[in-house]
Amino acid sequence: xxxxxxxxxxxxxxxxxxxxxxxxxxxxxxxxxxxxxxxxxxxxxxxxxxxxxxxxxxxxxxxxxxxxxxxxxxxxxxxxxxxxxxxxxxxxxxxxxxxxxxxxxxxxxxxxxxxxxxxxxxxxxxxxxxxxxxxxxxxxxxxxxxxxxxxxxxxxxxxxxxxxxxxxxxxxxxxxxxxxxxxxxxxxxxxxxxxxxxxxxxxxxxxxxxxxxxxxxxxxxxxxxxxxxxxxxxxxxxxxxxxxxxxxxxxxxxxxxxxxxxxxxxxxxxxxxxxxxxxxxxxxxxxxxxxxxxxxxxxxxxxxxxxxxxxxxxxxxxxxxxxxxxxxxxxxxxxxxxxxxxxxxxxxxxx
Numbered sequence: 001x002x003x004x005x006x007x008x009x010x011x012x013x014x015x016x017x018x019x020x021x022x023x024x025x026x027x028x029x030x031x032x033x034x035x036x037x038x039x040x041x042x043x044x045x046x047x048x049x050x051x052x053x054x055x056x057x058x059x060x061x062x063x064x065x066x067x068x069x070x071x072x073x074x075x076x077x078x079x080x081x082x083x084x085x086x087x088x089x090x091x092x093x094x095x096x097x098x099x100x101x102x103x104x105x106x107x108x109x110x111x112x113x114x115x116x117x118x119x120x121x122x123x124x125x126x127x128x129x130x131x132x133x134x135x136x137x138x139x140x141x142x143x144x145x146x147x148x149x150x151x152x153x154x155x156x157x158x159x160x161x162x163x164x165x166x167x168x169x170x171x172x173x174x175x176x177x178x179x180x181x182x183x184x185x186x187x188x189x190x191x192x193x194x195x196x197x198x199x200x201x202x203x204x205x206x207x208x209x210x211x212x213x214x215x216x217x218x219x220x221x222x223x224x225x226x227x228x229x230x231x232x233x234x235x236x237x238x239x240x241x242x243x244x245x246x247x248x249x250x251x252x253x254x255x256x257x258x259x260x261x262x263x264x265x266x267x268x269x270x271x272x273x274x275x276x277x278x279x280x281x282x283x284x285x286x287x288x289x290x291x292x293x294x295x296x297x298x299x300x301x302x303x304x305x306x307x308x309x310x311x312x313x314x315x316x317x318x319x320x321x322x323x324x325x326x327x328x329x330x331x332x333x334x335x336x337x338x339x340x341x342x343x344x345x346x347x348x349x350x351x
Contacts, residue, residue: 027290027299034289034302038309042086045313046078076208084207084271085309085326087215089278091268093304094226094297096279097286098261101233101295102254103166106341109280110265111334113170116276117177118148119269120200124181127196128188137199138211138270145266148173153258202273202327204312211271218267222260227297229257234294275327277334278304284341 046062047053051073053061061070062079092110099108110116122144126132132140156169181200185193232253235243240250265279285307286299311333312326 024290024292027292027296030286030289031299031302034299034306038086038089038302038306041306041309041313042082045082045085045309045316046074048313048316049073049078080209080212081204081207081312082309083212084215085204085312086305087212087219088204088268088272088275089282089305089308090223090301091215091219091264091304092275092279092308093282093286094223094301095261095264095268096281096304097283097295097297097300098226098233098257099279100283101237102258103164104237105164105167106284107280108167108170109277109283110261111277111280112174113152113167114148114174114177115145115152115170115262115265116269116274117174117181118151119145119266120274121177121180121184122147123199123270124184124188124196127199128184128192131192138214141270142263142266145269146262148177149258149262149266153255199273201325202275202330203325204272205325207272215267215271218263222264223301226257226260226264229253230295230297233257233297237294273325273327275308276331277337278308278330280341281334281337282307 043055043058043062047055047058051069053070053073057066057070058074060066061074066074096109096111099110099113100106102108119141122140122142123137125144126137126140130136152166152170152173155173156166158165185196188196232243232248235246235248236250236253243250243253268275282304283296283300286296286303289303290296290299292299308326308330311329315324315326315329318324
């Protein structure tokens, strides 16, 4: 985007106290439309299943006007699933935007650099070696994601963490972790192997309030913290020297935002399994929709939420309730998107 186009896309609003706020009207409109799409898809998803409900019935039940049966179906069975989908999509979209901004590379995504695989190793270790319950599996997934993120950051460090080195180290780490996953599956008995395989697909099936509250608590803390670093991340995309000149504490900003992104990815994976490619696609789609420079953190988070809930609704409508886990659908669509992204990057001479 040229400087002239950027100036047209951004407006400055001044308050009575003299405070100036930069606003991109197109980005605000896109975020509003994405929120509306996510909410509409959520209502449609709540009404989808073995006991279908109309849009009006869902809204009436959510506002306390439904029958006893509808109250049970919506509040106890379907609403937790939708809330987990919204929160997981938000967390993955925001984490993907942070990694792509820090690495200045569209391939800098938790799906590509091994964070999802790290969480999978943690979860499978608990399932296969310790036969743990769902709570222990979730804790193992969080621990695996955090450890893999720390290892990638440490191995990529060389007087700072820079784009392609970070991505390449992540890809190498991903390959190692995939091998570990294969080894753990060969060590599992039939029951544990089936349980591990189901978890690794990534699904919103059977989610309840016990998954909603921890995920909501983590997002309530980390999402505002990451959004508060939006300006610093925008400066980092211009390079470390430029960011230093503009007064940005580069390494502290990078460490805080990447730490928050790793934790968001780990907790999202613990709640729903490794949902593939949402973190890769959401930030890129957000950039193309807003046509704004910078990481577009809010738009990426909203895009992730809309993508995941929309994909879950589409999976149920196309294949029947609980027949196709949402992780399988996002993996198929995301694989096609990754091929297209690699093609465009190669044509641009960046790969």
